[in-house]
Amino acid sequence: MFANSHDVQLVSTVTDDSKIVWKSFYDSVTLIAVAEDDHADDCHMMNFIGYVLSIMVLLLGREDVKAIKNVERFKKDVRVCFPMIDRLIERCDLLTFGDTVNAVDTIASSENTVLQSFLDAFADCAASPYGCLMVHGKVAVATRKWWSLTSEELVLLSMLVSSLTQCSSRDIPVFLPNLSPEVPHRLMTFQLTRNVEVCVLCGPSPGLTELEEEVGRFWRASYDLLRSILLVHPTNFSISSTLDTSLLGFVLVNTETNRCLCSIFPHGNDDDPLEEHERRHILRSYYKHVVGNFFSSKVEGSGKGPSEFTHVAMDTYLTTDTHKCYAMLSPPHQIYALYKPSIPTFAMRSITEKTLFALIKDKGVQL
Known part of the structure; x- marks a missing residue:
């Protein structure tokens, strides 16, 4: 506040063992992050703050973040973002690096090529060009349109699915921060087996129940492939070459x-x-x-x-x-x-x- 009153922009500061960075967005929200000073460039803390804002946009929509009409109401609404933000803070306990490197985590397996055809067929049934198959929170295969999303959107969608309690199916409204920050899409997820989920982004139709009835028809034949790809975790890849033992x-x-x-x-x-x-x-x-x-x-x-x-x-x-x-x-x-x-x-x-x-x-x- 002192810097602003003197026409100076102060973006970060450090104490003996901590770093504090902050940034204002839309003239409505100021985010402040406090962390142990790891002597890394400020870009990484700013990247973290950017993801926190994008999580709010993803789940609330840009207009609700940009024009806060009632602060107390916003405080209640923003609680829906806490599980994802907690996951972002606790990332050191997770074998994922997507939010750190701004690229979505993937899992590589020889079964991916065959699974791609299963996914494409299911996405066509859902009348959606956007679909992906996630294994242990990492993308195994995805449609071409899913890969066309921005790095931030790819990371956020994977993070959202991973942060939710496992269940057989979901239908969640999401705002894509870059592609569609004001008009929501429906993110529908279906658990094929433990730690394996297929996700599609849809418009008003089809309904969740309608698509649930099609899951077995499209994915039943892939069960053995899914069991095989689960064995790739936690190595996360299977290649023919032998890597150095060091x-x-x-x-x-x-x-x-x-x-x-x-x-x-x-x-x-x-x-x-x-x-x-x-x-x-x-x-x-x-x-x-x-x-x-x-x-x-x-x-x-x-x-x-x-x-x-x-x-x-x-x-x-x-x-x-x-x-x-x-x-x-x-x-x-x-x-x-x-x-x-x-x-x-x-x-x-x-x-x-x-x-x-x-x-x-x-x-x-x-x-």
């Missing part, structure tokens, strides 16, 4: 298609002393350390980079006593890899490059 995890992002593939168990469950939550935390922290400081990405504001650089960095690495990390740009792909500390530092570049090409060249991985 690899503990990775995040692979395609900045053109807005998709990412992540794994903290690239060889299945192992007995490495770095536990699951530590691997997640290290990969997420390393991404935030690199993007905005060395690399740019889909995260808005990450493209400015440090002013002292006169070149575009294509590789960077980090070594510690407990692990090593390597990041590589190969447009449109970016890979962030986590290794055991025993890997020779000079070998990380070639191994990361081999890992990247093994993943993107495999027919089962459609990034």
Whole structure:
């Protein structure tokens, strides 16, 4: 308030161990985020704030956020957003990176090609060009129109489905923040088996009950395929190539298609002393350390980079006593890899490059 009264824009501040950022939207809402200072670029906290606003638009509509007529009523209405916002805050406990990298999490399996035909047929029955199949909160296959949504919309829809209590079917009105922020669509979801859901975006018709009756007819024959793709979790991919045994995890992002593939168990469950939550935390922290400081990405504001650089960095690495990390740009792909500390530092570049090409060249991985 002091800065505004003196015609100065103050966007963030830090204490000894914390960072505070804030931003106003539509002259109606000011969002303030307080977090531990991780010394990452401010673009990541701003990205978080942007997602909080988009969650409100997704569930309430832009007009209700833009023109708040009754503050007390808005406080009650906005509670519907809390489960998604909680999921955003608690993301360190989840094996998803979509909101961090601004690309939707995917799961890659050799069954995806066949499942695509099942999905296309079901979407046609629902009279919708927008459909996707989600496995453990990650997109396995989707229609062409679903992939045409913005990265933010893709992430938000996956986050919404994952944040809800599992049930056999749902019919939820949603406002797409970029495509349709003022006119709602109907997001209908149907549970095919545990942790597998098919989602379609529809207009006024068909009805939920009408479509429920068609689910069995279209998906019954795919049951064995769905059981197979469930076995891919938590590795999240199945490829014919063998990855280096020093690899503990990775995040692979395609900045053109807005998709990412992540794994903290690239060889299945192992007995490495770095536990699951530590691997997640290290990969997420390393991404935030690199993007905005060395690399740019889909995260808005990450493209400015440090002013002292006169070149575009294509590789960077980090070594510690407990692990090593390597990041590589190969447009449109970016890979962030986590290794055991025993890997020779000079070998990380070639191994990361081999890992990247093994993943993107495999027919089962459609990034």
